[in-house]
Amino acid sequence: MTQPLLKSGDRLVLATHNAGKLAEFSALMAEFGITVLSAGELNLPEPEETATTFAGNAAIKALAAAQAANLPALADDSGLCVSALGGAPGIYSARWAGPEKDFxxxxxxxxxxxxxxxxxxxxxxxxxxxxxxGRTQSFEGRIDGQIVWPPRGANGHGYDPIFEPENETRSFAQMTDEEKNAISHRARAFAAFRKACLD
Incomplete structure (x- = not known):
């Protein structure tokens, strides 16, 4: 039995300045006895995301936080990919909303x-x-579905109102947080991370 990469009592930096993401990951890590700090709390600078893949950008953010804080760090990079747009907005999902976050x-x-x-x-x-x-390990989660129009539902954030996951008749934004978090791309990535690094 190999030792988990992270264990109870460890501190982990979440490479985000987003309070919602911090709350989500703090709750996920609590059962493992791991304290989550955010890059925002530690006043760490946000590195420029210059990679052309989700994995590349997640690694840029995680490495920058780990080296600045001298602690293990976890970063996520995520987005919506649309087949008819050649996979766009993809890694530019947040940028498509502009500085005003006009989703x-x-x-x-x-x-x-x-x-x-x-x-x-x-x-x-x-x-x-x-x-x-400088060591890194990446974990990917994906959920397929379709674009619906007009937008439906008031929960969630970002593109949730126009995304209907497969085998569902509701958009992400019409689900409760618990329902979405049970099947989402982030939940699937976290399950892979948990299996490799925590259990």
């Missing part, structure tokens, strides 16, 4: 771009665990 405009841009025929889409999340010595 209504971003969702309309997707709808205008895809027409009526090809509605296939998927959400991807890559989690990267990095250590101060």
């Amino acid at each position: 209504n405009g971003a969702m309309a841009r997707i709808e205008e771009g895809i027409g009526k025929d090809e509605r296939n889409a998927w959400f991807v999340c890559v989690l990267c665990l990095a250590f101060p010595d």
Whole structure:
């Protein structure tokens, strides 16, 4: 039996300045006795995400936080990929909403771009665990579905109102947090991370 990479009593930096993400991951880690600190709390700078893949950007963020804080760090990079748009917005999902975080405009841009025929889409999340010595390990989660229009539901965030996961008749934004978190791309990435690093 190999030792888990993280164990009870460890401190882990979450490479985010997003309070919602911190709350989500703190709750997930609590049962393992791991204290989660955010890059925001530690006043760590946000590195430029210059990679062309989710895994590359997650690694940039995780390594920067691990080396700045001298602690293990976890970063996620995630986004919506639309088949008819050649996989866009993909790694640029947040940027499509612009500095004002106008996701209504971003969702309309997707709808205008895809027409009526090809509605296939998927959400991807890559989690990267990095250590101060430069070691990294990545875990990917994906959920397939389709784009629906008009937007439906008021829960969730980002593109959730226009994404209906496979085998569902509701958008992510019409589900409770618990229902979404049971099947989401982030939940799937976290399950892989948990199996490799915590259990």
